Amino acid sequence: MMLSIKQVYKTFNPGTVNEKKALSNLNLELEKGDFVTIIGGNGAGKSTMLNMIAGVYPIDRGSIILDGVDISRKPEHSRAWLLGRVFQDPMMGTASDMEIQENLAMAFRRGRRRGLGWGIKKDEKALYREKLRILDLGLEDRMTAKVGLLSGGQRQALTLLMATLQDPKLLLLDEHTAALDPKTAKKVLAITQEIVASKNLTAMMVTHNMKDAIAYGNRLIMMHEGRIIYDVAGEEKKNLKVADLLEKFETVSGEEFANDRMLLN
């Protein structure tokens, strides 16, 4: 088993008027190579779950075990060696004032001890050039350009490359195409698919797009009020229709899926 989340609870601002139960008795197990898509309404706990795995905030209760390592209480930077992350905001995954190759060099050192050796070595550059060429965005010829000059789509593709440069035990994709235009989003998703498949990575992808949630991955989970309310895999998942998901949501949650963004997609 690659990931095991057991009875995880998280409440934001407890004891105040803004109290929000973000995760409530969350349980989830992933096998190696699982590519799970995650859907759910606003505030369902999708991003919170990913942030808890990454250690952005501490969990209140429960345990998270990734590849046999108990990461429940580890600070964010000391569990980063296990994780690759791509965020919704293209600005968050890269350092804009630094060169493309410098960003890659830092990602190359994820999970390694940083010392006083050169931040980027000569022989690494060939590797980065080759990896950038696979993205097919022309970035391999602009390796010394500042990342701030890139478009949102280019930055997301670069972040994706950085997140998987050292194979992560788990790849966390938090609506990583939501801020992109449809054409670019499609391209970034195709790159995601290719990288995950070629490296046989275990991945979790939060999305608001139901079609994408059905089309990508081998498993789909739906969240509501901090819990998983629907979990489907294999053939059954492949045969899902958007209408099925909407119906499922309404019966399980007793609410209408009143989210324009999800319906329109």
Next chain:
Amino acid sequence: MSLSSLLAAMPGAVSQGVMWGVMVLGVYITFRVLDVADLTVDGSFSLGSCTCAALVMGGVDPVLALLIAILAGLAAGFVTGFLHTVFEIPAILAGILTQIALYSINIRIMGRANLPMLKVETVIDRVTGWIPVNKTVASLILGVLIVAAVIGILYWFFGTEIGCALRATGNNEYMVRSLGASTKFMKLLGLMVSNGLVALSGALVAQSQGYGDVNSGTGAIVIGLASIVIGEVIFGKRFSFAYKLASVVVGSVIYRIVIAFVLQAGLSTDDLKLLTALVVAVALAIPTVVKKWKMKKLVSAPAVPNGEDKQP
């Protein structure tokens, strides 16, 4: 104002500018690289000055006194960094707390507020012993050598793995943490290195002027910012990191020349701080004013004929 007296003031201004330039390099690390306004600087500059004066008067070798001053600065930076990263006190407040505490500490170190270094050998005397130049030129030569060494070391350091992570911390903390480096450690380290350099500068200035003073660092942070701003405006932000570092040191020299000029023009030394603050305030305000002015022009521009306004 006489031209000859202005010219006579120039060598002193330039050598002071170079020695204060070491402090500017320290401020550059926090203000530009780490994106933190660290107000420890006023205190750590005086700390360097006082530590150095006390040690030299106590019979310690003047070069060793410089090195110990650096250590004292590192410690001051550590305190600010500790308050900021461990107790999560906002950086500006953490810096002010250390700065205020250092005022008392500095008086304790020297046992008084001002300590002249009389009848002892300073590093400047050592240089004049080697080459036949006056004290001002000796200060300049020593200052240039030290600045060159510091720029070289910083250029190397910010190219290392830790240095890259430190630069990235000022850029995007989320990314740095997601790539497995502790942003708290990076900030702590940056504050330490910065204040180590500031204290070295304070120690150098003390030895070149011949006394340590608890008030020598008053307003140092603003002088540092002014020098950075002057350097960047004149030389631009292009080219390599070493170029940027060198340009802020030149900014420090230009600052001293401007000060010498306005003093010769009859301005009182008491008004200097006001003038410096004005320079920095105007320089920091310009980008915002330009942006707002451009926005206003955009809004008041006539609508594009036959097209919808796509910007909300």
